[in-house]
Amino acid sequence: MNKPVIDFEQLFQSLPGLYLILSPDLTILSSSEAYNFASMTKRDEIIGKNLFHVFPDNSEDLTADGVSNLSASLQSVLKNKKPHTMAIQKYDIRRPDGVFEVRYWSPVNIPFLAQNNEVACIIHRVQDVTEFVIIQSQQQEAEQLTRGLQTKLSEMEIEIITRAKEIQKLNTELEAKVATRTATLQQSKIELEAQAKKLQTQNKELEQFAYIASHDLQEPLRTLISFASLFEEEFKGKLNGDADTYLNFIIQSSKRMQQLVHGLLDYSRIGKEASLKPVDCNKIINEVMDDMAASINESAAKISVQQLPQLTGNPTEIRQLFQNLLSNALKFRKKDISPQINLTAEQQTGNWLFSIKDNGIGIAEADKDKIFTIFKRLHNRDEYEGTGIGLSHCRKIVEQHGGNIWIDSQPGLGSTFYFTISDQS
Ligand code: ADP
Numbered sequence: 001m002n003k004p005v006i007d008f009e010q011l012f013q014s015l016p017g018l019y020l021i022l023s024p025d026l027t028i029l030s031s032s033e034a035y036n037f038a039s040m041t042k043r044d045e046i047i048g049k050n051l052f053h054v055f056p057d058n059s060e061d062l063t064a065d066g067v068s069n070l071s072a073s074l075q076s077v078l079k080n081k082k083p084h085t086m087a088i089q090k091y092d093i094r095r096p097d098g099v100f101e102v103r104y105w106s107p108v109n110i111p112f113l114a115q116n117n118e119v120a121c122i123i124h125r126v127q128d129v130t131e132f133v134i135i136q137s138q139q140q141e142a143e144q145l146t147r148g149l150q151t152k153l154s155e156m157e158i159e160i161i162t163r164a165k166e167i168q169k170l171n172t173e174l175e176a177k178v179a180t181r182t183a184t185l186q187q188s189k190i191e192l193e194a195q196a197k198k199l200q201t202q203n204k205e206l207e208q209f210a211y212i213a214s215h216d217l218q219e220p221l222r223t224l225i226s227f228a229s230l231f232e233e234e235f236k237g238k239l240n241g242d243a244d245t246y247l248n249f250i251i252q253s254s255k256r257m258q259q260l261v262h263g264l265l266d267y268s269r270i271g272k273e274a275s276l277k278p279v280d281c282n283k284i285i286n287e288v289m290d291d292m293a294a295s296i297n298e299s300a301a302k303i304s305v306q307q308l309p310q311l312t313g314n315p316t317e318i319r320q321l322f323q324n325l326l327s328n329a330l331k332f333r334k335k336d337i338s339p340q341i342n343l344t345a346e347q348q349t350g351n352w353l354f355s356i357k358d359n360g361i362g363i364a365e366a367d368k369d370k371i372f373t374i375f376k377r378l379h380n381r382d383e384y385e386g387t388g389i390g391l392s393h394c395r396k397i398v399e400q401h402g403g404n405i406w407i408d409s410q411p412g413l414g415s416t417f418y419f420t421i422s423d424q425s
Helices: 008-014 033-039 066-080 130-235 243-269 281-291 293-299 315-331 390-400
Strands: 018-022 028-031 104-113 119-128 277-280 302-305 310-313 340-348 351-357 405-409 415-422
Touching (some): 008 028, 028 033, 033 119, 130 243, 243 390, 277 281, 281 315, 390 405, 390 415
Parallel strands (some): 302 340
Antiparallel strands (some): 277 310, 340 351, 351 415
């Protein structure tokens, strides 16, 4: 059988592996098609050219060392005449357009010895492991990332646990503080309530005392006054020296004491009568003005009254309230001008605001609160007659009707008394 004629050059070029044949001076003598395909070169463009001229290092990769590694390997093959397997190399390939593409190669250089045992050429075989390396490095990166994430997660877990513990501790402390504060507040509330109750009881006892005392004083006072009057009738002008004057003092003082006792009794009675009725303030003020017609005429007072509301309250007390304020406005007038008095009422949320304005003597800032205290007077009786009871009555009446009373005044410039009365009282 005849041996088939084989073109070994053709055969070499068709080998499925990636091969180059290099001369000892590293000129490319031949290449497999697979090599040209992988290195993006054309055979006729590389044959006869120096290996490193065709495959230089990637100038953009500062760490590129493919040329020097390959050169060292080839030199060792030439010197030792033994194959040399290189570690995987990053040896980027220059595309026809000049741009480098990342490539990883696994090269082996095998000497082909001539009969004289000299290196005739070098078989340079490579395997393109780019994909493998990239996948591996991606895997490594992913693993590194996972490891990093895991570390981060553990750190975060520790951080979260630490923070949760801190928050829990703060919460416990806060809860303890709140509990202490609540207990203290509760205690204060109980104490305040107890105090308020005690005060209420004391107030009631005092009022009871004032009521009983003033009530019980009436009888001996009446007896004193009537016997003193009888005594005066019988003996006036018949006794020696100053006896008449002394007797007169006794009668006047007793009468005054009777007035005070009456006032006190009235004061302690305010609010005792619980029955509330509709009260027409217009009607009440007209009646009060009728009762006071003599002093109004005598002082030539001008009184203007706005339309007043209808309220629910104690008619006797409201009448007394208007009477006290109006009579004070007339009484504390200036000597040289006739009194000018204006009465107004204005509805507010939940109550009515009344005002009684006069052009009288006015009062000093320091006395504004004092005048609502029982028996407190700013003048002696020679100047202005009175008991110092009227305004304390007013205050108690107003408070019994869910309101307040206050004064706006300046000495010499008149006064305005304001009071509110709840429209639900
Ligand atoms: P009284 O009128 O019997 O003195 P009140 O309790 O009514 O007692 O008044 C207390 C004091 O308030 C009065 O003595 C007076 O000094 C002062 N006062 C009351 N109303 C007026 C007013 N309209 N103008 C100036 N002072 C007043």
